Amino acid sequence: MVYGLIAVGYSLVYGIVGMINFAHGDVFMVGSFLALIAILACGGFPVPLALALALIFAMALCGLFGFAIERVAYRPLNRSHRLAPLISAIGVSIALQNGIELLQGARVKPIAPVITGGITLSTQGSFAATLSWAQLAIILVTLVVLGAVSWLVRRTDLGRAMRAVEQDRMMASLLGVDTARTISLAFVLGAALAGVAGLMFLVYYGVIDFFIGFTAGIKAFTAAVLGGIGSIEGAVLGGLLIGLIETFWSAYGSAAYKDVAAFAVLILVLLVRPEGLLGQRTAEKV
Amino acid sequence: MKTALRDAGLSALIAFILALPLAGLVTTPDESLQLRLVFHPWPVAAITVGAFLLRLLWLRRPRFTLPKVRGLGSWALVPVALLPLVSGGRGLDVGLLVLTYLMLATGLNIVVGLAGLLDLGYVAFYAVGAYTTALLTTEAGFGFWSALPLAGLLAAFAGLLLGIPVLRLRGDYLAIVTLGFGEIVRVVLINWQSLTNGADGISGIPYPRLFGLDFSRAGRASVFRLFHLPYDRLDRQVWFYLLALALTLLANLVVARLRRSPLGRAWEALREDEIAARALGLEPTRLKLAAFTTGAFFAGLAGAFFAARQGFVSPESFTFMESALVLAIVVMGGAGRQLGVIWAAVVMIGGFELVRGFAEYRMLIFGLALVAIAVARPGGLIAARLPSVRLNPLRRGA
Numbered sequence: 001m002v003y004g005l006i007a008v009g010y011s012l013v014y015g016i017v018g019m020i021n022f023a024h025g026d027v028f029m030v031g032s033f034l035a036l037i038a039i040l041a042c043g044g045f046p047v048p049l050a051l052a053l054a055l056i057f058a059m060a061l062c063g064l065f066g067f068a069i070e071r072v073a074y075r076p077l078n079r080s081h082r083l084a085p086l087i088s089a090i091g092v093s094i095a096l097q098n099g100i101e102l103l104q105g106a107r108v109k110p111i112a113p114v115i116t117g118g119i120t121l122s123t124q125g126s127f128a129a130t131l132s133w134a135q136l137a138i139i140l141v142t143l144v145v146l147g148a149v150s151w152l153v154r155r156t157d158l159g160r161a162m163r164a165v166e167q168d169r170m171m172a173s174l175l176g177v178d179t180a181r182t183i184s185l186a187f188v189l190g191a192a193l194a195g196v197a198g199l200m201f202l203v204y205y206g207v208i209d210f211f212i213g214f215t216a217g218i219k220a221f222t223a224a225v226l227g228g229i230g231s232i233e234g235a236v237l238g239g240l241l242i243g244l245i246e247t248f249w250s251a252y253g254s255a256a257y258k259d260v261a262a263f264a265v266l267i268l269v270l271l272v273r274p275e276g277l278l279g280q281r282t283a284e285k286v
Numbered sequence: 287m288k289t290a291l292r293d294a295g296l297s298a299l300i301a302f303i304l305a306l307p308l309a310g311l312v313t314t315p316d317e318s319l320q321l322r323l324v325f326h327p328w329p330v331a332a333i334t335v336g337a338f339l340l341r342l343l344w345l346r347r348p349r350f351t352l353p354k355v356r357g358l359g360s361w362a363l364v365p366v367a368l369l370p371l372v373s374g375g376r377g378l379d380v381g382l383l384v385l386t387y388l389m390l391a392t393g394l395n396i397v398v399g400l401a402g403l404l405d406l407g408y409v410a411f412y413a414v415g416a417y418t419t420a421l422l423t424t425e426a427g428f429g430f431w432s433a434l435p436l437a438g439l440l441a442a443f444a445g446l447l448l449g450i451p452v453l454r455l456r457g458d459y460l461a462i463v464t465l466g467f468g469e470i471v472r473v474v475l476i477n478w479q480s481l482t483n484g485a486d487g488i489s490g491i492p493y494p495r496l497f498g499l500d501f502s503r504a505g506r507a508s509v510f511r512l513f514h515l516p517y518d519r520l521d522r523q524v525w526f527y528l529l530a531l532a533l534t535l536l537a538n539l540v541v542a543r544l545r546r547s548p549l550g551r552a553w554e555a556l557r558e559d560e561i562a563a564r565a566l567g568l569e570p571t572r573l574k575l576a577a578f579t580t581g582a583f584f585a586g587l588a589g590a591f592f593a594a595r596q597g598f599v600s601p602e603s604f605t606f607m608e609s610a611l612v613l614a615i616v617v618m619g620g621a622g623r624q625l626g627v628i629w630a631a632v633v634m635i636g637g638f639e640l641v642r643g644f645a646e647y648r649m650l651i652f653g654l655a656l657v658a659i660a661v662a663r664p665g666g667l668i669a670a671r672l673p674s675v676r677l678n679p680l681r682r683g684a
Contacts, residue, residue, distance in 0.1 A: 020461065037307045061304065068300055076661045084660050086404075087617045090610045091656025098649040103329060214606070218465065225462055260473050263466030270459055271451055 004239025005142060005197035006220035007227065008149060009190030011235040014224065016166045016186045019074070022089035025217015026096040027065055027191045031198025032208045033100060034058040036109055039202070051203070055141070058195035066191025070184050093213070100210040108209040111202070138200045145196055149189070150232055162186055222266045241265075294342040301337030305330045378523040379595075380639045385530040386591045388631040391615040392537050393584025395627050398616050400550060401577035402557030403453075404461040406609055407468025410448075411441040411582040413475060413604035415589020420488040420599045421481070434590045441586025442579045449578040453571055468609055475601040487600025491593050530591055537584055542624060544580075553577055614656055 006028050013021045038057040042050035073088045153159035161182045164172040173179045201216070202208055219242055227238025242262050249261035390412060397405045415437040422428035422436060452463045475482050482488065544550045552573050555563040560570055593599050615634055619627030638652065 034307060057307075061307065064300065064304060068304065073657045073661065084617065087614055088657050088660035090614065091653045091658075091660060093653070094607075094610075095650055095653030095657065098647075098653060102647070102650060218469065221462055222466065225459060260470050263463075263470055266466060267452065267463055270455055270463060 003216070003220045003223045003242050004236040005145070005193050005200065006216060007223040007235035007239045008146065008232055009193045009197075010221050010224040011227075011232060012153075012162075012186050012190045012193075016162055016183060019085050020089070020221065021187075021190070022086065022217070023069060023073075023092035023096060024190065024194060025215075025220065026093045026213035027062055027069070028194040028198050028201070028216055028220075029208070029210060029213030030065060030096060030100065031058045031062045031191075031195035032202045032212065033104060033109075033198070033210075034061050034195065035199035035202045036111065036208060039111065051137075051199075055196065055199055058199045059192040060195075062195030062198070063188040063192040066187040066189075066194075067184060069191075070187040074187075075180070075184075093217075097210055097213065104210065108207050110207045134203055138204055141196070141200070145193065146232065146236060149193065152189070153232065158182070158185060219262055222262055226266055226269055290342060294338050297341035298334050298338035302330065302334040305333040378527050380636060381527050382523070382530055382591070382595050383639065384632055384635045385527070385534050386588050386595065387612060387615060387635045388628060389530075389534050389537060389588035389591060390585055390612045391619070391627050391631050392534070392541055392624075393581040393588065394612050394616050395619075395624065396541060396544070396553070396584070397577050397581035398613065399627070400545065400553040400557065401574060402553075403574055403577060405464045405578070405581070406461045406606070406613065407464035407466065407471075408581070408585060408612055409604045409606065409609040410464075410468045410471040411445055411585035412589045412592070412608065413471050413601075414441040414444045414582075415586030416593040416599045416603070417475065417482060417488070417589070418586070419590040419593040420491050423491050423593075424488055430590070430594050434587065437590040437593075438583045438586040441589065442583035445579045445582025445585075446575065449575045453574040453578060465606065465609075468604075468606060472601050472604050475604070482601075487598055487602075489598040491597045491599070526595070533587065533591075537587065538624060538628070545624075549573075549576065618659060 006024065009024055009027075010021060013019070013024070035054045035058040038054035039050055042053050045053070069092055073092050074085055077085045077088060153162060161172070161177045162185075164175070164177050165179050165182050169179055172182075197216075201212065220239065223238035223242045224235045225238070226241060227234030227236065242265075245261050245265055390408070393411075394405065394408050397403050397408070418437040418440045419430070419433045422433040423430065428436075448464070448467055452460060452467075455463060545554075552563070552568050555566070555568060556570055556573055564570055592603070596603075611634075615630045616627055618634065619630030638648070
């Protein structure tokens with residue numbers, strides 16, 4: 001689910017601008033740090049309130065991060081060669097990682113479980129299948145957030161503008177769509193989702209460090225491609241699949257090669273169905 | 287000026303809001319290892335002021351185009367290449383590192399610069415080369431010389447194997463699959479304990495010999511003993527540096543010739559417009575495969591250098607960061623331009639080593655510098671010759 005949320009951010013940006021936002025995974029990492037700080041700052045508050053505040057805080061600041069990154073590192077490169085924004089993005093990613101390392105220290109940051117307890121689904125002998133409240137909360141929040149994004153893209157003027165820019169940027173700008181603003185907002189939206197994902201990660205795993213963005217970023221991108229890049233439902237599906245593949249692989253195969261599994265599946269999918277599971281086959285314009 | 291000030295003020299405000307929690311509230315563990323927030327005002331102030339000044343400088347930057355640097359021809363490289371020889375041990379080490387990366391960049395330049403394929407997992411072939419050398423020399427009793435071509439060939443073979451299935455993919459998918467492949471190779475290196483000794487790596491890789499002679503102090507086949515020369519520990523490095531220099535030069539000559547060959551021209555045609563190239567009867571998949579394999583071959587050679595220079599290989603040396611660094615060199619050099627790539631390798635790796643002093647800030651500076659260079663000179667530090675006719679500039683990356 002966390003992968004899914006990050007993947008949606010990738011998908012949004014890729015769909016509209018056509019670039020791999022390499023720093024996205026690190027925005028997610030920053031989001032989880034923001035959430036950590038917010039939760040620590042709200043120490044005395046009741047848990048639901050603290051979490052809600054942390055959610056809003058992480059989303060808002062990550063959004064602002066997305067805005068700032070787009071302005072500083074990507075917008076000046078709008079019209080240049082395809083490789084330059086990629087280099088710029090790698091630069092942002094490195095700078096974010098090491099900036100956080102310098103500012104917050106390189107050590108892992110553990111917190112006590114925020115949400116405890118759960119419901120037991122079934123008990124067989126000494127094994128119990130439980131669904132913790134934390135997992136439930138994560139699934140619920142993810143569904144709500146994704147529903148909201150889906151609504152935004154499908155129903156609102158902004159969403160329509162995004163889809164128009166995605167299809168043909170020049171035509172959209174001729175028809176009066178403010179493309180620069182639309183692109184910027186896509187970045188903000190994607191980054192805010194990464195912020196949500198950061199909070200989820202923190203709540204679920206309870207441990208973060210400055211390096212989580214890289215692996216999460218790659219896997220989320222894999223998820224986005226797997227599901228069909230540019231499609232929100234596809235990104236979510238891809239995220240779920242990647243998560244499941246990893247879990248089953250570690251359970252039945254070897255945990256050491258867990259990271260390999262996701263990529264192997266990705267390569268297979270791309271060979272058989274390059275447009276992804278839910279993507280649409282686009283004819284190449286000549 | 288007034289608008290500039292307001293704009294800079296706005297940037298400072300955004301920087302302040304962003305920095306306040308992240309830089310100001312540092313999560314610090316207390317005695318019971320519970321995390322507490324500690325307020326640090328100085329980083330916040332520094333970031334805010336920094337953003338203000340940078341934005342102001344950017345807005346008021348003088349509007350002139352940089353004069354074309356003419357002196358940076360191939361001859362200017364000669365003193366640079368000789369520099370490590372006079373500067374002694376540390377310089378030699380840096381020089382070897384630069385050459386290793388230059389070799390890598392030469393190979394990647396074929397893939398990215400000429401054929402226009404975005405390869406983010408280039409480090410995988412580098413790793414294959416390094417491990418081949420390491421295993422052959424320590425386990426199978428090969429010398430550096432017999433291991434070197436094998437390292438290149440095996441890496442090329444890996445490129446071929448990866449290339450056959452994935453090169454049918456379009457640009458960005460290719461990027462992500464190669465990125466994945468790079469990670470796969472690294473994970474395999476960590477986990478294939480019996481062959482690669484896992485995360486501990488392989489040590490004891492010998493230095494290359496000179497016609498069967500080595501550079502030990504008193505060995506039977508020692509150069510010093512044979513020719514009655516005074517022993518100097520540095521001579522070994524000098525010899526290796528010259529060797530690497532010659533090989534890199536050779537590689538660059540090969541690539542320079544390759545560019546002008548029908549194959550090279552076909553690659554460039556492919557980079558500019560795949561559909562048009564196909565219409566002219568070129569076979570994209572086969573051409574891409576050739577580029578991929580050739581590029582991987584050079585990465586394998588670079589891997590052999592690396593293994594022999596370090597005397598030690600471990601999976602840690604083959605992370606995505608290496609791929610990113612090499613890609614940065616190629617792009618900064620103005621993808622496709624050989625001289626530019628050489629200069630970029632010298633400047634970036636050399637510069638990187640220069641700031642080794644501030645190890646903590648090094649990566650941060652590197653990241654910011656990448657952004658700054660990419661934004662200021664998107665065509666590369668040493669700008670490439672742009673295509674004389676550009677059709678439909680809006681259709682990018684379609």
